[in-house]
Amino acid sequence: MSAAPTTGATTWQPTDKWLLGIVLAVINFWLFAQTLLNVIPGIRGQLGVEETLANLAVSITSLFSGIFIVVAGGLADRLGRAKILYLGIWLSIAGSLLIALTPENLGGLTSAMLLGGRVVQGLSAACIMPASMALVKTYYEGKDRQRALSYWSIGSWGGSGFCALFGGLMATSFLGWRSIFWISIVLSMLALFLLKGTPESKAEQDPAAERRFDFTGLIFFILMLVSINVYISQGPNIGWLSLGGIALVAIFVVTGLLFLQIEVHSRNPFVNLKLFSNGTFTGATLSNFLLNGAAGTLIVSLGLVQVAAGMSSLQSGLLTLGYLVAILATIRVGEKLLQRFGPKKPMLWGSMITGLGILMCSMTFLYTDQYIVLSVIGFTLFGIGLGFYATPSTDAALSNVPDSEVGSASGIYKMASSLGNAIGVAISAALYVAGQAMDPALIQSWGLFIGRQDNVALRFGGAIGLLFNVLMVVIAIASIIVTVPSEKKKDSEKTQHDEVAPPPIGN
Known part of the structure; x- marks a missing residue:
């Protein structure tokens, strides 16, 4: 059953409407803010900004989210998780408004509003993610919490799966790309309405402890x-x-x-490194960083087909439709796998399927039609893998830390998401560009790239950028194997502890 925190003389319990408000708050970053991964190539010329600034606008949101997410998690523990959640939603509204109102071809003003809006969106995500996760852990228990985390994951992983398609659809429609951020504002207001009346939740603090930041x-x-x-x-x-x-x-x-x-x-x-003494938390956080880093697959693969095959942002976004359907369909499957096998096996299975999907997207040496088919299958496997992984990983991270540290732990876990995304995208894009400097004659001499030969350097760069993402998934698999204990071993350790430990006093 869900927990029933007491506030004053009344007992409050979370409802499905409240959980929907949490999902809407979370999705504002992963769905709307992340659309620039696919939209920025088409709007850069319209806004009149240089390519380097446009690329910075893509990564700066995740970077600022990752930098400040632990700060926000700690503040949520001390000042109140509901307060920090509301602050994050208002920052999301402000950031979306700045981007929606960004003028065209006004030099410094255009750059300032675009980058400023992206920074504010990053700060918004830094507030929303740890505070919302901490509230879910506070107000739900057992299977109810696993179910709530599944819906939370739909907002994050599902939002990231839909962002490329949604962004491309809006950018090519009569509504235009700015409609993305107007819709984000409307859903943020709806989230505030659904979350109204959330009782405050704070971590227990030792009054005698020094709390200097x-x-x-x-x-x-x-x-x-x-x-x-x-x-x-x-x-x-x-x-x-x-x-x-x-x-x-x-x-x-x-x-x-x-x-x-x-x-x-x-x-x-600032970062409580003692949390990493717990192997399960370490494995969940490290693998989360690496799998989020695989978001570089999107910017390379979708950018490649737009340049090499002449696809529009909408057409390239359609390649990820299977990713969206798969991740939404399998997140609850991951929850059931967690309940049956514990976290380690579904985390491993999910990572392996994800790696296979990215590997299929890396086959840029084929004909365009063949590559498109493999990309659709690859993105679908990508989604299935992340769906299996999402809830077990999140539950493993939160269930293995003390209640007094859940805000900070949530912040570190989601810091791994944001920094993994930012660094993975940056490295993948850099390798994509660097690979294009290879001598085309040398690439042709290998006889590997079939079809058109005038773009072999471009396709080679794409392969290098994508294979880097495969490498990150392989490292994620290794980290899970080494750090996350199996359920059998975990149960054995618990039995030994119960045999030698004195009976607990109170709670």
Whole structure:
């Protein structure tokens, strides 16, 4: 049964309408904000912005979400999860409004409003994701919580599956691409209405504990991530081994080491590294980072067919229709697999199916018609795999941390989602561009790429960018095998603990 928190003299229980409000809040990032992955090539010329700025606009939202999501999770624990959730929804409205009103060909003003809106959307996601996950854990228990997390996953994974198709549909319709963000505003208002009256939830705090915020850790964390993101995304322009490129890598390494040193010795760390002493949480979070990094598959594969095959954003988005249907159809299957087998097996099965799907999308050496068929099948397998993986991974991450740390743990878990997305997209796009510099004559000499030969460098770059995503899935599988215990082993450890541990006092 769902939990029944008490507020004042009344007992409150979550309803399906309330859960719908949570899903709508979550979907505003994964569905609407992520549409730029497919839409940006078509609107860049209309807005009059350079390609480098357009690419930055794609990745900056996930980057800011990843940077600040742990901060927001900690604030949710201390100030109130409902408060931070409402703040995130209002920020979503503000960010969407800035993008919807972005003027065309006005230079600095256009760039400022586009990037500003994307930054605000990232901050919105940073607030919404950990706060909503913490509220779900607080107000649901057992199978009800697993069901609620499945619907939460429909908002995140399902939204990411629909974003390419939805963005392409809106951008090519008479409504235009700006309608994407107007619709986002309307659904945000509906979410606020459905969530009205949510009782506040906070983590229990020790009044004697020092609660100074770790600003030093946050600063080094920002410097670390921004430096590596700029290096990855701008490497082809500034030069991978140029003085500027080497300086960015040096900043990343130094600030990363300082960040780890500070977090290990801080009483109130920005990122609670002690949570990673739990193998299940570590495996769920690391594999979540890597599988979200596989979002680079979308930007490379869809961008490739738009350039090489002359498809529109809508036509390329249709290739992902099977992804959408599959992920929506299998998320509840993943929930049932979790209940029967525990988290490890469905996480592994899902990752393997996802890897196979991406591998099929990597076969850019074929004829266009053949590649399109394989892409449709590949994206469908991609969706099935993520559907199997989503709920078991989320439940594994949240069920293995203390209640007092659930906001921070949710923040770290979803930080992995956002940073994986940002870094995966940036690396995949960079490899896609770098691969195109290969000598076409050398590629042709291999005799591997059939069909048109005037675009072999483009197709080779696509293959390199996509195979990188396969590699990330392989590493995710390895991380699950090593860190997540099997149910049998877990039950054995629990039995041994019960035999030697004294009976608990109270709750």
